[in-house]
Amino acid sequence: MSSHKEAPLISKDPVCDSTDVYAFVSPDDPETVTIIANYVPLQDPASGPNFVEFGATSGSSGAGGSGPVQYDINIDNTGGGKPNITYRFLFNVEIIDDSTFLYATGPITTPSRAGANYNNWNRPQTYTIEKIVDGVSTPLAPVGTDTLYCPPCNIGPRSTPNYSNLSGYAVYTLATGEKVFAGQRAEAFFVDLGSIFDLGDLRPLSGLQLLKGTASLGINALADKNVHSIAIQVPISSLTSTLTPPTGPDDPHAVIGVWTTASRQTMKMYNSNGTQTTSGPYQQVSRLGSPLVNEVVVPMALKDFFNSQQPVNDSQFAAAVEKPEMQGLLPYLYPNEFPHLAAYTKARADLVAIFATGIPGSLIGSAFGYGTYQGGKVIAEMLRLNMAIAPTGTNGAGTSNLGLLGGDLAGFPNGRRLTDDVVNIELKAVGGATIPLVDKSYTVDAAVAAVTQGVTANPLAHQASFPYLADPHPGFSNPTGTPSSNDNTSINYTPTS
C-alpha cells in the first residue's frame, strides 16, 4: 500500500514498483504544483553493501544497473486519459573505483564545484530529464551545471555525515523553471499493513471484527522505511492546456490528471559473464495515479495487466470500481455494523467520480468550483487536481488529513498531500460515506464515522520546502534496538595505545 508490491509481477521488480503519487499546490510557492512519484517500496535503511538506487544503465563501467528504466510523470490536461505532458527521467550509475566493494570510500561530502561527483562516493547515480509535449520530446537542462546527481543513500554518520548538505546539493532548478530532485527519502505514507492485510482487521475496531481481537491503536508499518522519490515542482501556467494560470477553481482548465509509469525494454538476456543485455522498445510495467485502486480494487489476476495500460483504456476496469470487493467484505467482517451498505445494490457512481472521471464541483459546493471533473470524456483512473484551489498548508487553518471528507478542499481526492490519510478516506468512502453525494436517499451507516486504521502521519517524513519529503532514515540507527549483550569481544579488548 498504497501501491507497494500491489501486483504479483511488479512486486518482484522493486526498482520499477511505483508506491505513491502525490500532487498538490506547493504550500510555500502556490504558483506551482509539486508532483512526487515514489518507487522501490519498503526499503530498510540498513541495506548495505549494495544500497538502493533507481533502475539504470551502467555506461561502460559494468556497474550492474538493472537495465534502463523509463520513469515517467504523466499529466493529462484535457481529460482524454492520455498524457499531454510527460516528464521522463532516465538514470545512469557508474563505479569510480572498481577494485573495492565499498559504496563510500570515506565520508561522502559535497564537491567543491557544481556538476562534480560527491567526494568519496564510489557509485554515483545521475539522470537526465526530457519533457514530452504531445509527442515531441525536449531535453531539459539544469541551471549552473551540466549533470544532475541523485544524493547517496543515507548510510550513517561515518559514511554520509551532514546528510542535509548531501541532499541539498541534489535539488536543481531547470532552465525552463521547474525544480527537480531524485533520490532516497523518508517514507511518508502511513498504513497499518500488518493489521489491514490480516483479513481486513482495523485494530481500533478489533472488538467488532468477525474474528474478535482486542481493540488498540494501529501500528504504522512504514514508520522507519525509506523510498526513492522523483519530485518535480512545475509552474502552474505550464501545466494547463492554455499555458496560462487558471482564472479560478471554476475554470475547467484548472484540472489536471496525474499518474506515473515505469517501463522496461522488451527483451533481456542474462549473459554467461554475469552481465545483462537489454533490447527493444519500452513496455510499461508499472502505473500509479490514485492510491489503493490497483491495490484493493482491481482483482489479483488483472493487476499486472492494469499496470500495462493507459488510463484511456480504463473502462475495462470500471465494473471493479462500481461494485468494489471491499463493499461486500466490510459488512461481513464487521457483522451488523454496515446494514445500509450491505443492502446497497446500485453501482457506486460516487467511487467512479472519485477515481475515474473526477468529482463535479456541484456535488461539493460552490467553493469547489469545477471540482476535479474533466468533462467525463473517458473513464480514466488518475489522481486529479484542481490547481486553483488554494493550499491550506500542512497544519494550517482548515487543514484536515481527511481531505474532502474533512471539509478541506485542498486535500485528497483533490490531488494528494503527504499528510492525507488516504487509507482512512478510502475506507470511509467505500464504506458509504460518499454515496450521498450522488444518492440523497442513502443513509450512511453509523460505523463509518468510527472507521479508522488508527495511525497518523509520520512527522519525521516531512519538511517544509521542496522536495517536502524529509531526508531518509540513516542505516546506522535504523532499525532501532538494543545492542546485543551476547558479544563480549569488544568488552575484553584492551586498546594497545
Added chain:
Amino acid sequence: MTDVSRRAFLRHASIGAAATGVVAVSGTALFNATAGASPLPAATPVTGEVPASTATDVFAHVSDAATGQVTVFHGTEAYVVVDRALAQALARVAR
C-alpha cells in the same frame, strides 16, 4: 459458532467476485488489446550485407513459425517480419 469458512468468506465477498467476472479478459483479448494499443512497425525483409557495427545484440522472437511471423528487437525498436523461410530456419536451429 461463527461461519468463517473459505466458502463463506468468498460468498460474502461475492459482490467483488461478480465484478471479476465482468472485467476478466482472455489471454487472446489481452494480447489483442495490448497489440492494438502499441502496434509494432512492420518491416520488409531485406537482403544484402549488414554493417558489422549494427549487427550486435539483435534479438529475434519466432512467435509462430507456421505463419512466418518473426519479431526482431534491436536498440529500442522492434520490427515484425513475416518471412516463413526465416522463421522456419530459426525454428530448425532450435529443434
